Amino acid sequence: MIKSIKGKMVLFQGMMLVVVLSVLLILFLSGAQGYYYHSKMKLMNQAFNRLHEKDLEKLKDGDSKIVNFEEQKLRFVIADENFRQIYVSANGKGKGAVIDGRSAKAKIKGGIIDKVNRFDEDEFKTVNCKRRIKGRGIIKQGNHKYYVYIYEIKTTKNILFSYYAIFFTIVVLIAAAIGMIVSMIIANRISKPIKQIELNTRLAVKNGYNVKIDENQEFKELSGLAESINTMVIQIRNQIEILEEEIARKEQAENIQKQFVNNVSHEMKTPLAIISTQVEMIQYLNDEEKREEYCKSIIEETENMSQMINDMISIFSVQYENENLTVENENVSDVVRKICGEYKKLFDSNHIVLREEYDIDTYAQINGKLLKQAVSNYVSNAIKHSDEKSQVTVRVLDLNETVRVEVENMGKHIDESYKDKIWDIFYSGDANETLNGQKGSGLGLYLVKSIAKLHNAEYGFENTDNGVIFYITLKKVQKRDQKQLN
Template structure:
């Protein structure tokens, strides 16, 4: 792409050509027409002198001293030699010439006789071959019968024209220099705000809306108005793009949420299918066994029935947990925040879990001598504690001990459930909250776990806008959650 010149250069170049062109045209006119105009003006002046003398002749004022003085002044200013004489050659009046010059004029007047028939303006041109000089001459008759002879050299006119042309050339050169300086100054003043507008548009194109047009001191009103409109456009574009970005972010979130829901649905179907496959196969197998009477004894039939009932109960509990988790995740369940004693809730859950703990020879430790009040949904927090303690019972090993405790962390109360046993692998510690995720699938199947309990805990705590987590300890695992403390004034 051809590189374009700047506005300043174009203005300076255009105005410079214009100034030089104007000066050049006038110089050419001076050289070709000024001499002709000077000659024309000199002829008019000589005719004016002739008319002046002729009127004086009619009025018989040729001998008037005042008239003679006026005539000499006018002839001196116009560099005109004049003599008036009668038919006998006697001088009546003369211009500013001395006596010798007057004699010469009389001699010339004798040579150039009356010539009105030759030139209606009474003007003739004559060249002095000796001196190489041209003259304008009037040699004619006055109204009173006297003669007048006038002449002026054309050479002085030419000399004046040459001096005028030289002076005009010098003046034109100076005018061009001054014009260039003025044009450069004006072009810079004019182009500066335009460059500012250009930079503003470039920054706007790069979505930089901090740019702003600043009014110049000597800027044109139209440019300042354009700059003001550019500022308004910048603000409108910034607002519009901001709205578009917000809408775009919302759209991205909606698309991401839809993708997550689709992925969740696929994962849910896959996991549910996998979880239901084993119990359904067991139920189907033992039901067929009962139908075919594989073992006719009552003990075997009771065993088959217990297996079917146990698997059915597991599926029922899993479905109920899935429904509960679905309500929590999709906001169909609400929390009723109230003030309650967390110690009483923990003690109640431990009491309901004591039978299962005793069957597994597990000792649950909890200091119920303290009482702390918190804010939360008491029934959902009870479900969180139930999931934590049942999960601890199912994974408790070693000295088989579970410790439930709480402590203050800032303005929160952190409730912890610790069980002795194996630690959770580091690559799985952040995945235990995912639905159907099982660290030890064989062990989970053994106690009938579905991998949903901790997902329900996570969803409940998110509804409370509180945190929960898991920490590997030296001899076991600690699960915790936080609730807002209720300050009771004593």
């Protein structure tokens, strides 16, 4: 069974061509003979009427009126009432075409004498015989009457139609062959670009959907098909890229979680070991000052563990929020002002001066809870890294298209080599020390980075003349705008 478009088109067009030509052949064979007979009979009637105009007694060999009809394959046998030869056509025409003698008498006998009962004085009768068309009639001129027998050349009709049938059959076969060739050419012109589109589609699948199909096709339908396939390929490629990014993100998250668990296990062991050791030592110490020192150390390690646990919970919360972050238009200055208010007592207890600077128009689309965690990390780090009687400055700046939150302390500068490392999870400097010599979990700045990325915000630090500035830069919006990020 033929399944290709090209094969079916060739077969269908060939069959249609054969059917059409066969119908024409049937119509020709069924109608052409009738038309031929009618034309010959009409011609014989014309010849008979022309003989009426001639003086048959004076009819001569080579008469132009007779010759004209003889050229159209008619032959004449004319005799008077006594069956005397007046004119008998031979196989030729023109002068010398008239015959006499025994051959002429035979034609008169066979065509007139033996069929005299078939002549009618009132009309010229034509007969369509099996092998030829014949006509008989009587012409009266003066006191004489003339028998006129007109017939077409023997077997002319049969030979003619045999040639017609053979010729038409050959025409049908040639036309069918030409039609098949033309059909194959047309089918090939249609199927070739389809085959090319199929090949390009396979290549697109094989090469990661990076092949574009030519849309400039000869046929409008194929151009539309190529355009649709290109659109589909682009969409598939985009979906694949999204899936690859999602898979990479999931793998990264899994790796981070594994690293997180391993690091947490390691980080927890140290303070737990310290606490366990110091608790055991307390019961053997009689020195009150030493006992108080150990108790403070236990409290400090407990607070560090508590902070680490809180940071871990916050990180898991941020990872959850990454799936669906809901934001609202809020005045960043108001959020930061509340944070500073909560840390006021901590600033006072550490004898550190807090300075606040707020611009008025500082609206951004934020998740207030998460931004509060990020800024709180900056503020607590600034306190931890500041000496007594130093100053920490918190600013919220309107920078036309962005809103920038800055926390500046008067601590030591951060080496540029740490520029990227300090944002990594569990990175807290050499020997689990922060950059200014204080202990840290290494989770705070990683949490800030995660929150900033969720808000599509910029983050970082800058060394200044007096210390270090940590910042987050958010895109500014109008107060009336509302939006939810997914």
